[in-house]
Amino acid sequence: MSQVSTIGPGTTVRGSIRGEGDLEIHGRVEGSVVVTGEVLITESALLKSDVRARRITIRGAVAGDVSADESIVLEAGARVLGDLGAPQIGIRPGGLVRGNVSTGGPLAETKSAPAAAASASRARPAATPAARPAPARAATPAPAARPVAARPAALPAPAARPAPVARTAPAAREPAPSATRGDTTPSAAVVAARAPVEEPELDESEEIDDAEPIDGGPPPPVVPALRKGAKASLRRKGAR
Amino acid sequence: MAGTIIGQGITIEGELTSDEEVVVAGTIRGKLSADGPVTIEAGAVVEADVSAASLAVGGTVTGNVSAAERVDLLGGARLIGDVKAARLTIADGASFKGNVDMDV
Structure with a gap:
């Protein structure tokens, strides 16, 4: 050289x-x-x-x-x-x-x-979530993620609410909810079945109870759940 | 500083851009553009389009060549490609295949 x-x-x-x-x-x-x-x-x-x-x-x-x-x-x-x-x-x-x-x-x-x-690919992955790959891939995944999020809000919420209705209702009636859950579930199912009938009455009285949280008024938390659940249950019924 | 020197034994694959003198004794594949004079020495291999202020070729060039001022093909040079330059000299012993555009 x-x-x-x-x-x-x-x-x-x-x-x-x-x-x-x-x-x-x-x-x-x-x-x-x-x-x-x-x-x-x-x-x-x-x-x-x-x-x-x-x-x-x-x-x-x-x-x-x-x-x-x-x-x-x-x-x-x-x-x-x-x-x-x-x-x-x-x-x-x-x-x-x-x-x-x-x-x-x-x-x-x-x-x-x-x-x-x-390393470039590693660097990109790091960057991708934030910036590049994310947009391209994220475009699809993100939608997927969002739909999931959206669905939970719409669909799961109903599902979650109905469940609360069954659980909370029993819980309200039975003092030891956690221990009794297993036992209550059957009753909860029964309650849930009966709940629709009881709901209208509970709504009015329980709204008042909302102010009194924990006392003897187990219903208070139940009330909102029932309301929402009721609507949801109606939809469900309609859906079903 | 003699600007840029691509020594014997060095290979560049890609694009070389410069605003100063470039001397090539090695190998370039891709593209070479310089605003200064470019010298391609004997033994050098350039498989690239070359543009320069002026160009002196003593080695082998495959690709189109353009120079703002002049192109000199030295003895032993081998150029396959078109030349575009205001002035062109082809020395005895140089081989050249291509078209010439002297911007008449």
Whole structure:
């Protein structure tokens, strides 16, 4: 190599740079950098790519994983958003890193290429729920989720209310609701069956009872339930 | 700083954009556009459309070429593609296949 390969300050590369030899990057690279020799990333450089080489010296900005077979040195002004992996890693005062740093050795091969994709996919998943994939996929799921939510409000509510009617009614009549539930259910069913007949009377008297919450007036909570349940039950009956 | 140098043994796949001098001794696949002079040295392989202020070719280029000022095909150059430039020189020993548009 008579000349050191150089990406000048006014140069942008979108794509991959790979090969044998050393590389100086003063400009921008979006893609990937895989080189067998040394890589120098200077102050003016801006990389959105993984970098892989034997030795890497960074004084500029890198968004991506950095992996070296021998060493990585972050000098003052270095800004790295990504993982570092090399047998030797030096971070001088003024070097910034946000990511995992491992001195065990270079990042796994799979991590640089496939993992780059994987990390990208991971990053996207994180982003997707919030932003991108969410809209596309969420468009369908969200509707699904909303319908579910909407249905619960409409359909389940009735279902929930009828159940309360049966339970609460028995509970009101029987002092120990929790223990008696099992026993009460049959009676509850009976009550539920009878409840419609009783409802109109309960409504008026129980509304008054609402003011008196817990006393002897077990009906108070029951009342609203009965009202709603009654309507719901009517719908149900109609539906059924 | 000699601008951008793509050394021997280096391969770029993608798009290279520059506003300064570019020297290619390696391989480029994709697209190369520069506002400065571009030199493609002997042994270099460029499979890309190239646009530059001026272009000197000593290596192999496959793709359309345009230059604001001039295109020089040096001896040993090999160019397959159309050339669009105000001035064109083809040295002895250069091979060239394509159309020329000199903007007459």
